Amino acid sequence: MSTGSNRIQGSGQDAVSADVDALDYDYTNFYFGSGDDAFALLEPFAEWWGQVQPQGYYQYELPLHSAPSTRVDVEDTKTHEVRKGLINFASYNYLGLSYRPEVKQAIKEAVDRFGGGSSGSPILSGTTQLHKQLADELAAFKAKEAAMIFPTGYSANVGVIAGLMRSGDLIVADQYAHASIVDGMILSKAKSRFFRHNKPEDLDRKLRGFEGKKLVIVEGVYSMDGDIAPLPEIMEVARSHNARVLIDEAHSTFVFGANGRGVAEHFGLDAEVDIHIGTFSKSLGGQGGFVAGSRALIDYLRGFSRSRFFSCALAPTVVAGITRALQLASAEPELRTRLWENVEIMQGLLRDGGVDIGDSESQVIPIMVRNDAKVFEIGEELLREGVFINPVKYPAVGKHKSRFRMSISAAHSRDELEEGARIIVDVLKRHHII
Amino acid sequence: MVLTRYGFENCVGAFFEMATSDARGLLPSHLEPLEAMHTRSVLAVLAFQFTESEVGAYDELVMAIITPPRVEPGKPLPKAAFYPFMVATSTAASRAHAIERWHLPHYMKDVEFDFQESDDAMKVTVSDAGQPVVELTVTQHDFNATVNPYHCFTVEGDERFKVNIFMDAPHSEHDEENGELVLHPHPMTEGLTLEEVSSYPIREEWYRAGVQTFEEMESI
Secondary structure, three states, rough: HHHHHEEOOOOOOOOOOOOOEHHHHHHHOOOEEEEOOOOOOHHHHHHHHHHHHHHHHHHHOEEEEEOOOOEEEEEOOOOEEEEEEEEEEEOOOOOOOOOOOOHHHHHHHHHHHHOOOOOOOOOOOOOHHHHHHHHHHHHHHOOOOOOEEEEHHHHHHHHHHHHHOOOOOOOEEEOOOOOHHHHHHHHHHOEEEEEOOHHHHHHHHOOOOOOOEEEEEOOEEEOOOOOOOOOOHHHHHHOOEEEEEEOOOOOOOOOOOOOOOOHHHOOOOOOOOOEEEEEEEOOOOOOOOOEOHHHHHHHHHHHOOHHHHHOOOOOOHHHHHHHHHHHHHOOOOHHHHHHHHHHHHHHHHHOOOOOOOOOOOOEEEEEEOOOOHHHHHHHHHHHHHEEOOEEOOOOOOOOOOOEEEOOOOOOOHHHHHHOOOOHHHHHHHHOOOO | OOOOOEEEEEEEEEEEEEHHHHHHHHHHOOOOOOOOOOOOEEEEEEEEEEEEEOOOOOOOEEEEEOOOOOOOOOOOOOOEEEEEEEEEOHHHHHHHHHHHHHHHOEEEOOOOOEEOOOOOOOOOEEEEEOEEEEEEEEEEOOOEEEEEEEEEEEOOOOOOEEEEEEEEEEEEEOOOOEEEEEOEEEOHHOOOHHHOOOOOOOEEEEEEEEEEEOOOEEOO
């Protein structure tokens, strides 16, 4: 099973020689340890890291030397070589807006007027007229009474959930909910339950018998599998238990729905869902998060979302870029049309090549490898062959569910899609994955 | 170092989410449950068909809480760590042996085991006086020869122990959520809020014919 170079070396007198592969271990093995020193785990971790880092863990945090466009220059931290012109399937830039000339121009103008940072909390000195304009335009886009901006998508979920729910309440979230949702649940001190992924009947079981305030949380598009929430059935169950519903549309805003408002709009349930969360870092190519809903909800959260008012407000330059990107996304619905055409092309190319892409229904396409031992090796080869794409393995996904997570952009050309698919299919064949 | 070896025909097991509040209730105060996610700890259910041991052949069910291992500099990393809170066996001799040597808590009656293997699954039914208590189904994946180390924690009064266990056998594991667990109200399942235990596994494991080796128990 293991090669000699992979083995964990123990210096203790071991009565039984364990056949231990360093790549079988992960961060979860270093969560607790013996001893009273807070640094007790650093040495075992360093020993493990020294073995796995050269074997593939280096494939995370590769520095980009260019904008996150469809072709990128990426530094290979193993060889320190900058690989130029890789086809980029790793960035969230779904509509290709982050580097549009109009966006860059808006940012430049904001720099001249407001300088670098906002220099204050949003409730003190950090809110500029640009922030207010973005919140207003966002509320109009989402067809909601009000919206509020957060410094990150993570802080939006944490701030909204912990700002609204209290000890003694009940929160039930999909088991694949993002870490920011889970952390919001923890901070809220509410009773937390998780229902089986996309199974409304299990949600029903988890809500049954609880008396008190209840919040159900789902995502529009799930980021590891690209599948979407069965929102009509979720809403029906939630309403039957008198539960409020929060949807995190981080990956689905500006992608799904006739107006790009998200999966809730896609299902005609835009007005039914109580709380809409989103990010600016995906389709709009910026940074930050938001919540949209009723005026009463936003006014209440303004006073209770600690992750927002104890953080510095987004830099005015970022806000200016996001606002311009929002205007472009609203004015150019053809961007969404092109994105969906590209999704269809890529799904067809991969399926025709025999690639397992799971149950993806979106621009997030999992390329299933199902070989935990090989995924980094294949990722390294894809980099060399000209494709930049993120490997994902346990514990981010289950054992034997390792994959590459592909993000499609409206900006990808047909040639880039065909060349990228050809490289991926060839490399997977070479490794006998397909 | 004195080693204790147990030969087995099959060891099938699976991990299921359970309420962390239950896990804390079952664990001694010096151990923490390892959470699969917020408020959800991990129940391990394992069934062994032992063919060779100091007390002959017998079948055994182990229900345990998964805990963090005791990671120490210079020592091999364990694959997992667990605290067995209930063991049930098919013979009195095996209970006496495990209680005396390993301080494992047992259900003190013989229970019946039914191992039913189909094409890619093993269903184990553990019954007491003809009434099913635990019904566990584990499915298989690719088998690879391995020797996996584990930490097992036990207590006796105020004394705390750890023993290193090694599983040397062809091993299959996966997270495909294909198996199943049905628990029935019974003294063996006391301490578990049954409706809070998930019916599908987050991990399934299968060791075919091999050897389980215990090192000497150490006080911690």
